[in-house]
Amino acid sequence: MSNLIFIIPIALFLGGLGLAAFLWSLKSGQYDDLEGAAWRALEDEDPKED
Numbered sequence: 001m002s003n004l005i006f007i008i009p010i011a012l013f014l015g016g017l018g019l020a021a022f023l024w025s026l027k028s029g030q031y032d033d034l035e036g037a038a039w040r041a042l043e044d045e046d047p048k049e050d
Contacts, residue, residue: 025031
């Protein structure tokens with residue numbers, strides 16, 4: 001029972017950390033171009049190397 005004193009705050013912290021990472025990815029535009037990656041995977045050309 002005393003283990004819950006440690007496990008519950010750790011679980012809440014990790015859940016909040018995951019939520020913060022998700023919100024950061026939304027704000028940074030990670031999900032703006034959903035079809036671009038699919039089309040880039042189908043292209044035959046190699047990316048230009050500079």
